[in-house]
Amino acid sequence: MTETTRKTGVSRRTLLKGTAGLAGLAAGSGAITGFPYVMSAEPKVLRYLGTAVNEGDDISKQCLKDTGIKIEYVTATTDDVTKRVMTQPNSFDVLDTEYFSLKKLVPSGNILALDAKKIKEFDNITPVFTKGETPGGKKIGNQGTAPWKVLYLEGRDSKTFAKSATEFVTLIPTVYNADTLGIRPDLIKRPINSWAELLNPEFKGKASILNIPSIGIMDAAMVVEATGKYKYADKGNMTKEEIDLTMKVMTEAKKAGQFRAFWKDFNESVNLMASGETVIQSMWSPAVTKVRSMGIACTFQPLKEGYRSWASGFCVSKGVSGAKLDWAYEFVNWFLSGYAGAYLNRQGYYSAVLSTAKAHMEPYEWAYWMEGKPAEKDIKAPDGSLLEKAGAVRDGGSYEDRMGGVACWNAVMDENDYMVRKWNEFIAA
Amino acid sequence: MDTSDELLQQASPGFARGSGQTRQKAARLSPSFISWLQAGPMMLVFLAFFLIPLVFVVIVSFWDYNEYQLLPAFSGRGYTDTFEGCIAQLPQLCTIGKTYLKTLKLCFMVWAITLFIGFWVAYFLAFHIKSKTWQMGLSLLCTIPFWTSNVIRMIAWIPLLGRNGLVNSGLLKVGVIDQPVEWLLYSEFSVVLALVHLFTFFMVVPIFNSMVRIDKSLIEAAYDAGATGFQTLVNVIIPLAKPGIVIGSIFVITIVMGDFITIGVMGGQQIAAAGKIIETRLNALQFPAAAANAVILLAITFLIITMMSRIVDIRKEL
Numbered sequence: 001m002t003e004t005t006r007k008t009g010v011s012r013r014t015l016l017k018g019t020a021g022l023a024g025l026a027a028g029s030g031a032i033t034g035f036p037y038v039m040s041a042e043p044k045v046l047r048y049l050g051t052a053v054n055e056g057d058d059i060s061k062q063c064l065k066d067t068g069i070k071i072e073y074v075t076a077t078t079d080d081v082t083k084r085v086m087t088q089p090n091s092f093d094v095l096d097t098e099y100f101s102l103k104k105l106v107p108s109g110n111i112l113a114l115d116a117k118k119i120k121e122f123d124n125i126t127p128v129f130t131k132g133e134t135p136g137g138k139k140i141g142n143q144g145t146a147p148w149k150v151l152y153l154e155g156r157d158s159k160t161f162a163k164s165a166t167e168f169v170t171l172i173p174t175v176y177n178a179d180t181l182g183i184r185p186d187l188i189k190r191p192i193n194s195w196a197e198l199l200n201p202e203f204k205g206k207a208s209i210l211n212i213p214s215i216g217i218m219d220a221a222m223v224v225e226a227t228g229k230y231k232y233a234d235k236g237n238m239t240k241e242e243i244d245l246t247m248k249v250m251t252e253a254k255k256a257g258q259f260r261a262f263w264k265d266f267n268e269s270v271n272l273m274a275s276g277e278t279v280i281q282s283m284w285s286p287a288v289t290k291v292r293s294m295g296i297a298c299t300f301q302p303l304k305e306g307y308r309s310w311a312s313g314f315c316v317s318k319g320v321s322g323a324k325l326d327w328a329y330e331f332v333n334w335f336l337s338g339y340a341g342a343y344l345n346r347q348g349y350y351s352a353v354l355s356t357a358k359a360h361m362e363p364y365e366w367a368y369w370m371e372g373k374p375a376e377k378d379i380k381a382p383d384g385s386l387l388e389k390a391g392a393v394r395d396g397g398s399y400e401d402r403m404g405g406v407a408c409w410n411a412v413m414d415e416n417d418y419m420v421r422k423w424n425e426f427i428a429a
Numbered sequence: 430m431d432t433s434d435e436l437l438q439q440a441s442p443g444f445a446r447g448s449g450q451t452r453q454k455a456a457r458l459s460p461s462f463i464s465w466l467q468a469g470p471m472m473l474v475f476l477a478f479f480l481i482p483l484v485f486v487v488i489v490s491f492w493d494y495n496e497y498q499l500l501p502a503f504s505g506r507g508y509t510d511t512f513e514g515c516i517a518q519l520p521q522l523c524t525i526g527k528t529y530l531k532t533l534k535l536c537f538m539v540w541a542i543t544l545f546i547g548f549w550v551a552y553f554l555a556f557h558i559k560s561k562t563w564q565m566g567l568s569l570l571c572t573i574p575f576w577t578s579n580v581i582r583m584i585a586w587i588p589l590l591g592r593n594g595l596v597n598s599g600l601l602k603v604g605v606i607d608q609p610v611e612w613l614l615y616s617e618f619s620v621v622l623a624l625v626h627l628f629t630f631f632m633v634v635p636i637f638n639s640m641v642r643i644d645k646s647l648i649e650a651a652y653d654a655g656a657t658g659f660q661t662l663v664n665v666i667i668p669l670a671k672p673g674i675v676i677g678s679i680f681v682i683t684i685v686m687g688d689f690i691t692i693g694v695m696g697g698q699q700i701a702a703a704g705k706i707i708e709t710r711l712n713a714l715q716f717p718a719a720a721a722n723a724v725i726l727l728a729i730t731f732l733i734i735t736m737m738s739r740i741v742d743i744r745k746e747l
Contacts, residue, residue: 079712086497086714104714108497205611211698213713254699261615261697276593277614416496420713421510425524427709428531428701 044069044327049085050096051078052266053312053349054175058382059340067334069327077265078212085110090319094328098312100145100214102170103412106159112316113153113168118329121336121353122169128403129173129311129352130165138404140309144218144236144411147173147311171313172332173352175344178307178402182273182283186297195219195305196226198280199253208272208281209250211262213423215410217243218308219282220250222407226305236411240418247422251429262427266290273298285348288395293385302396306407313352345369346382350399372398483727490720499716507721511706525706529729532703535617535692536685539624543681544674546625547632551673552666554633555640556648568637571630583623583691590614590622615697623695624685631684632677639673640666671741679734686730703729 048055048071060071074092076084082101084091089110097105105111116122127133132140132148142149152162153170161170183192188203198207198219210216221235224246232242253259260278263269269287272278274296283300291298314335316328334340341351342360346369351357358366364376372394379388396402413419493504515523522530550571558564574582589595590613597609612618643666651661667674689704703726710719 083711083714104497213709259697259699262699264693264698271587275588275591277591412496417713417715420709420715421513424701424706424709427698427705428524428528 045072046093046327046331047072047074048094048096049074049081049092051081054096059343062339063334067330069331089317092317093320093324094331095315095317096312098310098410099147099150099171100410100412102150103145106170109159110318112318112320113156113170114172114315116167116169119172120333121356124353124355125173126352126354134400134404136400138400140403141407143234144409146409171315173311173313174335175349175351176311177285177349178309178406179284180303180307181301182281182288183299183301184273184279184297185299187276187279192301193304194226195222195303198223199258203280205257205260206279207258208260208263208278210282211264213420214412217246217419217423218408218410220246222305222308224249235408237413238415240415243415243419243422247426251426254429289348289387300395306405307402308408309406310410343382368394370399372401486720486723489717490724492717494715494717497714507717510718511721528701528706529703531701532686535620536682538621539685540678540681542625543629543632546629547636547677550633551636551640554637571633579627582627583694586619586623590619615699619695620692620700623691628681628684631680635676636670636673639670643669675737675741678737682733683730686726
């Protein structure tokens, strides 16, 4: 239901044939008559598989304008992206996926590590990814599949992650965020400051959590820790006993009628919150923005236990080579060069290369989104609609405060298989 | 077989007028060959898009798997994982058992309600509307909801049934309730309601189809013989409408048994259904386990349909 796939009318094979033919034609005609424009008519097309996070018409239009590369989006849910990489690795060129998926993707051998030396801005990528600390030097929590644990491979075709930096990068980081709970302050009417509130009987029948097992269980773990029931060694890599314990707490709450519904995609979470079916739930930052742009009070509430973070980036399908691979590098380099980063920053996400994004943003925008300062002017969304009036302050404050407050990262556990079965039981209970 | 013989007979005058060569060729085409030829295209489609994929599903359900790939070695893990811990819990039903039972329960409720509504709608169309034009017009009217997508018709219930929805705010205003009714949405009630809304039409059409074919003189004869309306219904109309009832039931049961989207959306993702298990397994890349569940679901559905076709021999009745 949530998957929308845009297909191209041209198959990969005919495209390659066509490209080769055109190139031949260009070479031949160039030698005889010297028409250079035939070369430039060569279609530069990349099929881009990912969730909708990074995919915007504005980004693809700007990319076409700057580089001549036409981006064809193939949009799928996080689970479906992984499934596609496993089962149809030739159905895409560039892959936009999350770091936690790498534990499944890398052993499958279907993705190609990118060469860090060919990425112009690689050394400017925020230390959040490379060192696990903020630019200001705050240490970031490393529970779960933190990006720096899976950023490098030992060799080009290696299926094992390297302990230290190599030139082979699994995913070139693009976008990330620190997630927390969304609340309806107008319906709750008191301060909320702990993950434990999600299971507070006060919100019986008005709470929700997302039904994506690997992420949902992390939120559940944040709640269990916040209530003081248990302290995990690593919330992102639980033992079977820890999974049982976590699911037991959640199941009891579910049986007591705590949850109104579970959600699986962006729009479901927006609808639950906007209609008042729920007042507290796991939420994503742009979903909160969406609710607020409908004129309904909604807060992406910072909590004292910290944030659950995620990050995504680009890699390339194993089948991509030659000119297409060059375009892929060109595209990734373009993506990190500022326009896209500024665009994502204005949506409330964070861009991987801060310096280039900053150059593409107005100082007052940078101050609001990244430095946690009150907005000097009205803050507008990338599409020009009003997001916040002057004077507003971003939930959770500055980049340093938010990313510095990350407690754990979205993860795939060693006991993933067992966890999924237990999660199913929780949903069915 | 009958049709092919008829076709041959219809064709033979043409052959007789044709040259001797054609007649010889025609003679060599045996009737059974022509039957195969006629059934062939459908058979190929059936083979390519149903039977072969089904065989693959069964084969894959016996493979082993890990986090990121299928391991083509014989293994019952798809099945044993599915029923893990079920025997140990025995007096109590395990989750998977509960899930299948819940699916059956929802299926039965939807079947019973759609049958009841569908039967009377069809009855009204077939016996109370005398003019053929009106019959056509009204049955076309029944299809209008189908001009919008399934998903939209389903989601349209949400603003109606929600905590601050139309029904609740209406009831609050009238003063029937002083607290919004919670069970209207994200409950078994809303699931059954949406499914009935979506699938009653699949009952109406086949039942109506059987009913219009009932010879009206049979009903007159029953009336003349002094049968009451109820006796006519039970002894004449229902037996003659049975094929339609069974076909409609097969439609509804197969759709509801496999449904997970309606149950997911209307149940707030809190009600598990057999189809949901398959979806979750697929999302976790556990294809053999998903296939095993698909085989189990198929077996259960097949069993129900076999039982139904025991009651009525559809082929004979048609």
